[in-house]
Amino acid sequence: xxxxxxxxxxxxxxxxxxxxxxxxxxxxxxxxxxxxxxxxxxxxxxxxxxxxxxxxxxxxxxxxxxxxxxxxxxxxxxxxxxxxxxxxxxxxxxxxxxxxxxxxxxxxxxxxxxxxxxxxxxxxxxxxxxxxxxxxxxxxxxxxxxxxxxxxxxxxxxxxxxxxxxxxxxxxxxxxxxxxxxxxxxxxxxxxxxxxxxxxxxxxxxxxxxxxxxxxxxxxxxxxxxxxxxxxxxxxxxxxxxxxxxxxxxxxxxxxxxxxxxxxxxxxxxxxxxxxxxxxxxxxxxxxxxxxxxxxxxxxxxxxxxxxxxxxxxxxxxxxxxxxxxxxxxxxxxxxxxxxxxxxxxxxxxxxxxxxxxxxxxxxxxxxxxxxxxxxxxxxxxxxxxxxxxxxxxxxxxxxxxxxxxxxxxxxxxxxxxxxxxxxxxxxxxxxxxxxxxxxxxxxxxxxxxxxxxxxxxxxxxxxxxxx
Amino acid sequence: xxxxxxxxxxxxxxxxxxxxxxxxxxxxxxxxxxxxxxxxxxxxxxxxxxxxxxxxxxxxxxxxxxxxxxxxxxxxxxxxxxxxxxxxxxxxxxxxxxxxxxxxxxxxxxxxxxxxxxxxxxxxxxxxxxxxxxxxxxxxxxxxxxxxxxxxxxxxxxxxxxxxxxxxxxxxxxxxxxxxxxxxxxxxxxxxxxxxxxxxxxxxxxxxxxxxxxxxxxxxxxxxxxxxxxxxxxxxxxxxxxxxxxxxxxxxxxxxxxxxxxxxxxxxxxxxxxxxxxxxxxxxxxxxxxxxxxxxxxxxxxxxxxxxxxxxxxxxxxxxxxxxxxxxxxxxxxxxxxxxxxxxxxxxxxxxxxxxxxxxxxxxxxxxxxxxxxxxxxxxxxx
Ligand SMILES: Cc1cc2nc3c(=O)[nH]c(=O)nc-3n(C[C@H](O)[C@H](O)[C@H](O)COP(=O)(O)OP(=O)(O)OC[C@H]3O[C@@H](n4cnc5c(N)ncnc54)[C@H](O)[C@@H]3O)c2cc1C
Ligand SMILES: Cc1cc2nc3c(=O)[nH]c(=O)nc-3n(C[C@H](O)[C@H](O)[C@H](O)COP(=O)(O)OP(=O)(O)OC[C@H]3O[C@@H](n4cnc5c(N)ncnc54)[C@H](O)[C@@H]3O)c2cc1C
Numbered sequence: 001x002x003x004x005x006x007x008x009x010x011x012x013x014x015x016x017x018x019x020x021x022x023x024x025x026x027x028x029x030x031x032x033x034x035x036x037x038x039x040x041x042x043x044x045x046x047x048x049x050x051x052x053x054x055x056x057x058x059x060x061x062x063x064x065x066x067x068x069x070x071x072x073x074x075x076x077x078x079x080x081x082x083x084x085x086x087x088x089x090x091x092x093x094x095x096x097x098x099x100x101x102x103x104x105x106x107x108x109x110x111x112x113x114x115x116x117x118x119x120x121x122x123x124x125x126x127x128x129x130x131x132x133x134x135x136x137x138x139x140x141x142x143x144x145x146x147x148x149x150x151x152x153x154x155x156x157x158x159x160x161x162x163x164x165x166x167x168x169x170x171x172x173x174x175x176x177x178x179x180x181x182x183x184x185x186x187x188x189x190x191x192x193x194x195x196x197x198x199x200x201x202x203x204x205x206x207x208x209x210x211x212x213x214x215x216x217x218x219x220x221x222x223x224x225x226x227x228x229x230x231x232x233x234x235x236x237x238x239x240x241x242x243x244x245x246x247x248x249x250x251x252x253x254x255x256x257x258x259x260x261x262x263x264x265x266x267x268x269x270x271x272x273x274x275x276x277x278x279x280x281x282x283x284x285x286x287x288x289x290x291x292x293x294x295x296x297x298x299x300x301x302x303x304x305x306x307x308x309x310x311x312x313x314x315x316x317x318x319x320x321x322x323x324x325x326x327x328x329x330x331x332x333x334x335x336x337x338x339x340x341x342x343x344x345x346x347x348x349x350x351x352x353x354x355x356x357x358x359x360x361x362x363x364x365x366x367x368x369x370x371x372x373x374x375x376x377x378x379x380x381x382x383x384x385x386x387x388x389x390x391x392x393x394x395x396x397x398x399x400x401x402x403x404x405x406x407x408x409x410x411x412x413x414x415x416x417x418x419x420x421x422x423x424x425x426x427x428x429x430x431x432x433x434x435x436x437x438x439x440x441x442x443x444x445x446x447x448x449x450x451x452x453x454x455x456x457x458x459x460x461x462x463x464x465x466x467x468x
Numbered sequence: 469x470x471x472x473x474x475x476x477x478x479x480x481x482x483x484x485x486x487x488x489x490x491x492x493x494x495x496x497x498x499x500x501x502x503x504x505x506x507x508x509x510x511x512x513x514x515x516x517x518x519x520x521x522x523x524x525x526x527x528x529x530x531x532x533x534x535x536x537x538x539x540x541x542x543x544x545x546x547x548x549x550x551x552x553x554x555x556x557x558x559x560x561x562x563x564x565x566x567x568x569x570x571x572x573x574x575x576x577x578x579x580x581x582x583x584x585x586x587x588x589x590x591x592x593x594x595x596x597x598x599x600x601x602x603x604x605x606x607x608x609x610x611x612x613x614x615x616x617x618x619x620x621x622x623x624x625x626x627x628x629x630x631x632x633x634x635x636x637x638x639x640x641x642x643x644x645x646x647x648x649x650x651x652x653x654x655x656x657x658x659x660x661x662x663x664x665x666x667x668x669x670x671x672x673x674x675x676x677x678x679x680x681x682x683x684x685x686x687x688x689x690x691x692x693x694x695x696x697x698x699x700x701x702x703x704x705x706x707x708x709x710x711x712x713x714x715x716x717x718x719x720x721x722x723x724x725x726x727x728x729x730x731x732x733x734x735x736x737x738x739x740x741x742x743x744x745x746x747x748x749x750x751x752x753x754x755x756x757x758x759x760x761x762x763x764x765x766x767x768x769x770x771x772x773x774x775x776x777x778x779x780x781x782x783x784x785x786x787x788x789x790x791x792x793x794x795x796x797x798x799x800x801x802x803x804x805x806x807x808x809x810x811x812x813x814x815x816x817x818x819x820x821x822x823x824x825x826x827x828x829x830x831x832x833x834x835x836x837x838x839x840x841x842x843x844x845x846x847x848x849x850x851x
Contacts (some may be wrong), residue, residue, distance in 0.1 A: 024601075077739050098752055098754065100751070100752060100754055101751075107754075109754065126699070144549075293751075293752055294751075295750070295751065299491065330827075404624075406626075407628060408508060408624040408627075408628060409507055409509075409624055409627060409628075409634060409636055410507050410508065410624075411480060411506070411507035411510075411636055411637055412506075412507055412510070414510070414514065415508065415509060415510055415514065415620065417506040418509055418514045418619075418620035418621075419509075419620050419621060419624055421541075421734060424695075424734075424736075424777075424778075425777075426697075426777070428778060438684030448750045449778065450779045450780070451776060451777070451778055451779055454697060454775035454776065455775065455776045456772075456773070456774075456775055456776075457694075457696065457761045457764065457765060457771050457772055457773070457774050457775065457776050458761075458765070458772040458773065460757045460758055460760075460761035460762075460776060461758065461761035461762040461764075461765045461772060462695075463754060463755075463757075463758040465755070465758065466755040466758075
């Protein structure tokens with residue numbers, strides 16, 4: 001049942017995702033006179049970055065955990081004003097499972113609400129902006145399925161929205177700039193952080209000094225984190241990785257080893273660090289299934305993922321479909337805001353202000369430099385033992401994946417999945433996809449999830465029939 | 469590329485059909501190579517459901533092939549690793565009304581004469597066989613010979629058991645010929661020389677034929693499958709409504725579907741598959757999903773509350789008369805075809821392998837391959 005007014009003409013623009021990119025695009029587009037529908041799976045705007053603490057937690061100052069909270073607060077206020085004026089229809093708790101062409105417009109199919117209120121929704125629009133963001137990249141290691149091993153971004157999200165700590169003594173590990181932010185927030189919230197274990201070397205950025213110099217803001221951010229860590233006596237171990245988590249009921253300690261340039265653990269360098277939680281993440285992966293389902297072209301990025309191929313005005317390769325934010329490559333909240341504004345101008349048929357375009361180019365160059373530095377080295381698969389689960393949903397071990405590759409003729413993640421069921425469970429390979437592709441000796445493959453989320457069969461059965 | 473010992477045959481295609489041919493050709497003592505541009509089961513086999521059905525085939529050459537295959541799959545299940553998930557679960561065809569039950573009865577009569585076991589079940593017996601079936605069907609037929617394998621595993625294990633030399637990630641770009649006929653194939657990596665080449669390229673078999681200078685009108689017929697969340701194992705058979713049989717035999721281009729519903733060992737229920745001729749169109753058809761879901765819920769109302777976790781599609785290889793092409797091509801000595809199995813290639817693979825092995829060695833085939841003559845579509849069928 002359409003939740004938008006289906007008897008009037010479809011709105012000019014539907015935006016999927018109310019994170020920094022989608023939110024900025026919505027308010028800018030509405031300001032430029034477009035009628036906009038903004039759809040998001042979450043309950044509140046802000047996406048993965050801006051998170052509201054749950055009410056009643058007594059957290060009066062969410063801005064303490066966010067850089068640039070004001071940039072968000074202004075846009076949220078603008079969203080409410082545009083909603084009031086009828087220029088934006090904001091639909092939270094709507095998970096879009098597919099976007100399909102519908103004559104010269106588009107239909108977005110969504111699952112709306114949860115529990116007993118769950119309903120089917122079909123929305124229509126003349127243009128679509130996909131601002132679906134990213135999810136965390138996980139590289140498995142022995143013990144990663146133990147309780148109290150959490151995603152680094154997940155730990156940050158927990159802190160921001162609920163002010164909940166995963167433990168009292170939390171090792172932060174993986175790769176990417178997010179680790180420093182996470183360690184800083186954990187420490188600020190009262191946890192001890194015995195070490196931040198970073199697989200890359202920050203010296204790798206040195207090769208991209210020009211990009212860094214053009215982004216003093218970013219440098220400042222990293223410096224802030226760095227000095228915060230120093231103040232709190234947090235050890236930063238670069239070129240190191242957690243190669244195993246130990247414990248029975250929950251994690252009790254981790255093994256940390258030094259890595260060579262390809263992320264291969266160096267023999268004789270392993271040591272144990274006691275802890276009661278581990279926050280681990282290896283960067284972010286653009287969430288592309290709605291776009292690839294429409295046939296949008298992708299490009300390989302410096303961090304070893306795939307992102308959408310976009311032109312300077314945020315167009316995808318499919319006419320009428322646009323994208324902004326992390327779907328175009330991981331680059332941070334600032335860049336996402338900027339790209340949302342650029343897309344809104346272009347969709348409204350306005351000239352994109354030159355200053356926006358310049359800042360975008362600068363931030364994208366910086367993101368590429370950072371991505372190259374944190375790209376996982378091929379040697380990480382050396383952490384896996386044959387009995388390590390790689391796909392948690394279906395409990396598929398590294399040994400079975402290696403058998404599929406070495407003995408059964410699988411050469412890519414899809415065939416490994418067919419032969420082992422890895423990636424067939426609830427998360428549909430979001431968790432194990434990058435790891436499985438690496439074990440198959442394959443590059444990253446474009447997301448193939450024709451359904452972006454589980455859909456009640458009843459919703460499908462009750463869709464209006466095509467031509468009678 | 470390995471040139472250790474001379475090859476007897478090169479098989480193009482590491483789908484289930486190519487894998488079964490490799491298996492039976494190697495067992496017949498031939499030295500075999502299999503070449504595929506992608507991984508094993510990377511074509512339509514990876515999109516298939518693994519139904520080994522006799523129930524949906526009317527009496528005729530395809531049913532004979534299916535019956536031969538049903539026996540061969542039983543033998544294979546005893547020798548291949550259990551990962552192929554062979555399960556002789558039986559099929560249950562239900563009739564919504566007396567008219568379709570009558571039609572089903574006639575259909576089953578013909579099948580029985582060909583050697584199919586078909587047991588009529590009344591409305592009450594249906595409920596015993598499938599307790600969660602919706603009220604409504606007036607009766608149906610149980611087909612104990614219908615079975616099931618996991619297609620990608622079946623292809624991979626057949627190929628591994630064949631001992632053939634396997635060349636994956638190598639696209640065939642040419643068929644080498646000489647005065648005596650076929651000499652081998654050219655791939656992006658080099659040449660593989662053999663006096664016989666088998667075209668087991670499935671939906672892309674027409675292009676391989678073209679490379680060899682002959683024509684074979686293989687076309688794609690798209691199908692979607694729905695996969696639910698893991699559910700308690702309550703669907704016991706392969707269950708489908710009687711109108712499915714009409715769809716399979718239909719040549720219509722329009723979207724057709726009659727959902728086959730079945731539980732899997734891992735828990736998800738598979739609902740498939742639609743049939744439509746839209747070329748290699750990879751876009752999502754919401755209408756296909758709607759029909760599958762509606763039909764599945766009509767058979768098993770509890771499914772309406774289940775979640776669909778994923779959907780996938782594939783392109784069945786079909787020929788104008790809906791029979792595969794199996795056997796030597798009289799237009800080019802040394803070239804054999806084994807493609808165009810449409811929605812039954814997994815089921816028909818072992819029998820196809822046996823027929824091709826017989827053609828390669830000159831042995832007597834267990835049944836006549838004449839109805840599957842590859843040159844039957846040529847303007848002047850020279851053979
Ligand atoms: C777990 C996690 C934690 C992070 N923590 C930090 C941090 O601490 N500091 C930092 O600088 N950066 C952090 N980031 C990165 C930061 O969130 C991004 O740089 C920024 O949010 C990008 O904005 P975006 O608008 O592109 O995407 P997002 O903010 O990711 O927004 C995407 C939105 O789209 C919605 N969505 C996606 N798919 C659908 C669909 N099919 N239907 C409906 N809605 C959909 C999502 O619900 C989400 O609200 C984190 C990222 C992740 C994944
Ligand atoms: C949705 C769906 C459901 C189905 N369900 C069933 C079912 O339940 N039961 C059943 O029996 N059948 C089913 N089928 C049909 C079955 O999947 C096919 O008939 C069967 O897989 C065909 O196998 P094949 O080996 O001939 O082709 P494929 O598996 O497609 O193999 C052909 C191979 O040839 C390779 N190739 C092509 N060109 C070249 C080249 N130039 N060089 C090198 N290699 C090349 C391809 O890469 C491919 O791997 C279904 C099909 C679909 C789409």
